[in-house]
Amino acid sequence: MTLHGVPTGTEFVRRQNTGLVLRSLRSRGPATRTELARRTGLAKATVGTIVSELEAARAVTEDDSVPSGRGRPGRPVKLTGESIIGLGLEVNVDYVAAVALDLAGKVRVLETRPVLTPGTPLSTQELIAMATEVRATLMRDGHTVVGATVAVPGLVAHDNRTVSWAPNLEWDRRQLAAELEAAFGDDCPTTIDNDANCAALAESAHGVTTDVSHSLYITGTIGIGAGIVQDGQLLRGGAGFAGEVGHMPIGDPQRVCGCGRLGCWEASVGLRAMLHAVGVDEESTPLQTAVAVADRATRDPITRAALAALGRDVGKGLATLAAVLDPAAIVLGGYFVPLGAYIVPAAGQVLAERLPSASIHLPQIRLSSLGIHAAALGAAEDALADVYSGALAL
Structure with a gap:
C-alpha cells in the first residue's frame, strides 16, 4: 500500500530490493539469479520475482543463448532498459543542452543549441522548447521518460525545484521545476541541481574520475x-x-x-x-x-x-x-x-x-x-536516481 504517494510496508521493502538488484547490475554487470542473490544478500526466490517484474518492465533481459537447467549454469541477467529514460538538461548563459540516458547508461540523445540572442539574459522558453521537443521525440519512439533534471549555473534551494540565485542568468528565486513540469503536462517529475554538481556526477560515472x-x-x-x-x-x-x-x-x-x-x-x-x-x-x-x-x-x-x-x-x-x-x-x-x-x-x-x-x-x-554535455549527462543520471534507489517503481 501507499500513504500519500509514499510506499509503506511490503511495498517499500519490495522497491528497496528492486533498487538493490538494479544497482548491482549497473555497477557490476550481468549475473545469473543465483549470483545476484549472492551479491545482494537477497533470497533467490526474491531475486527471481524481482527479475520477472523487471523483465515485464523491459528493464532487464535474460540471455537465452545460455540454457539453464540441472547441471547447467543459470542464464545471465543483463540490464537493458532501452525504453526507460532519464532526461538531463543544462541551461547556461550562451547555450542549452539535452542528454537522454537509458537505464543501462547508454546515451540516446545528445543535443546543444546556442541561445537565440547572445549577450542578453536567456529566456526559459528556449530551455522549455528544447526539453519538450526532445521528450516528445523520445515518447514517439516508444521510450518512457521517468523524470528530468535541469543543471543550472547557480544556487539551488533545498527543495531541488527552485533556482535561488543565478547571477549570470539574472535569475532570482525562479520556480524552474514547476515551469518545466507544466510544459510537460504535469506527467514528468522535474528537479533542479547545480551544473557543477551534475558534471561531477557525470565524470565519476562516465568520465575521468x-x-x-x-x-x-x-x-x-x-x-x-x-x-x-x-x-x-x-x-x-x-x-x-x-x-x-x-x-x-x-x-x-x-x-x-x-x-x-x-x-x-x-x-x-x-x-x-x-x-x-x-x-x-x-x-x-x-x-x-x-x-x-x-x-x-x-x-x-x-x-x-x-x-x-x-x-x-x-x-x-x-x-x-x-x-x-x-x-x-x-x-x-x-x-x-x-x-x-x-x-x-x-x-x-x-x-x-x-x-x-x-x-x-x-x-x-x-x-x-565529456565535453560540453558533462552537466546535462550528470543531470540525466540524477533523473534516473529514484529508479536505482527503489523510490520510483517501474
Missing part, C-alpha cells in the same frame, strides 16, 4: 563552480550551496564579477576573463570559443603567454580548494579542455608550490572527457 573515490570538478564557462564527490555522493553543505568557488575572493581585486562584487576568482579565470586576456571575441558556445583560441595559440606567443598567466590564476584557486578538500583528482571542464596544454602546466606548478601537503599528496589535474 571513475577510478577515484574523492574528486573535485571545476566548470569552465562564464561562471566557475565546483562539484565535490566523495564515494559516489555529492557533498552539498548545510544549505546545499557547497561548491560556489567562483566567488572566492582570490581574484584580481579590481575586477567586477557577474555577482556585482570585486575580486571573485570567476572574474579572473572565467570564460570572459580569458577572452579579455587574449583579445578574442566569444563564439556560440564556450567550447567553440576555446577551440578558436587554442588554434590562435599555436601561432601566437602573446596568446600563449596570456593563457599561462591565466593558468597561474587557476592554480591559486586550486591550491586553496585542495588544501581544504584534499581531492584525489581535480577535473577541469568546459573551456579549459581545449586550452589544457597551455593552462594545466602553469596551474599544476602553482598548485605544487602553494599546497602545503604537496610533498605527500599532490592531486592530479585531469581534463574532462
Whole structure:
C-alpha cells in the first residue's frame, strides 16, 4: 500500500530490493539469479520475482543463448532498459543542452543549441522548447521518460525545484521545476541541481574520475563552480550551496564579477576573463570559443603567454580548494579542455608550490572527457536516481 504517494510496508521493502538488484547490475554487470542473490544478500526466490517484474518492465533481459537447467549454469541477467529514460538538461548563459540516458547508461540523445540572442539574459522558453521537443521525440519512439533534471549555473534551494540565485542568468528565486513540469503536462517529475554538481556526477560515472573515490570538478564557462564527490555522493553543505568557488575572493581585486562584487576568482579565470586576456571575441558556445583560441595559440606567443598567466590564476584557486578538500583528482571542464596544454602546466606548478601537503599528496589535474554535455549527462543520471534507489517503481 501507499500513504500519500509514499510506499509503506511490503511495498517499500519490495522497491528497496528492486533498487538493490538494479544497482548491482549497473555497477557490476550481468549475473545469473543465483549470483545476484549472492551479491545482494537477497533470497533467490526474491531475486527471481524481482527479475520477472523487471523483465515485464523491459528493464532487464535474460540471455537465452545460455540454457539453464540441472547441471547447467543459470542464464545471465543483463540490464537493458532501452525504453526507460532519464532526461538531463543544462541551461547556461550562451547555450542549452539535452542528454537522454537509458537505464543501462547508454546515451540516446545528445543535443546543444546556442541561445537565440547572445549577450542578453536567456529566456526559459528556449530551455522549455528544447526539453519538450526532445521528450516528445523520445515518447514517439516508444521510450518512457521517468523524470528530468535541469543543471543550472547557480544556487539551488533545498527543495531541488527552485533556482535561488543565478547571477549570470539574472535569475532570482525562479520556480524552474514547476515551469518545466507544466510544459510537460504535469506527467514528468522535474528537479533542479547545480551544473557543477551534475558534471561531477557525470565524470565519476562516465568520465575521468571513475577510478577515484574523492574528486573535485571545476566548470569552465562564464561562471566557475565546483562539484565535490566523495564515494559516489555529492557533498552539498548545510544549505546545499557547497561548491560556489567562483566567488572566492582570490581574484584580481579590481575586477567586477557577474555577482556585482570585486575580486571573485570567476572574474579572473572565467570564460570572459580569458577572452579579455587574449583579445578574442566569444563564439556560440564556450567550447567553440576555446577551440578558436587554442588554434590562435599555436601561432601566437602573446596568446600563449596570456593563457599561462591565466593558468597561474587557476592554480591559486586550486591550491586553496585542495588544501581544504584534499581531492584525489581535480577535473577541469568546459573551456579549459581545449586550452589544457597551455593552462594545466602553469596551474599544476602553482598548485605544487602553494599546497602545503604537496610533498605527500599532490592531486592530479585531469581534463574532462565529456565535453560540453558533462552537466546535462550528470543531470540525466540524477533523473534516473529514484529508479536505482527503489523510490520510483517501474
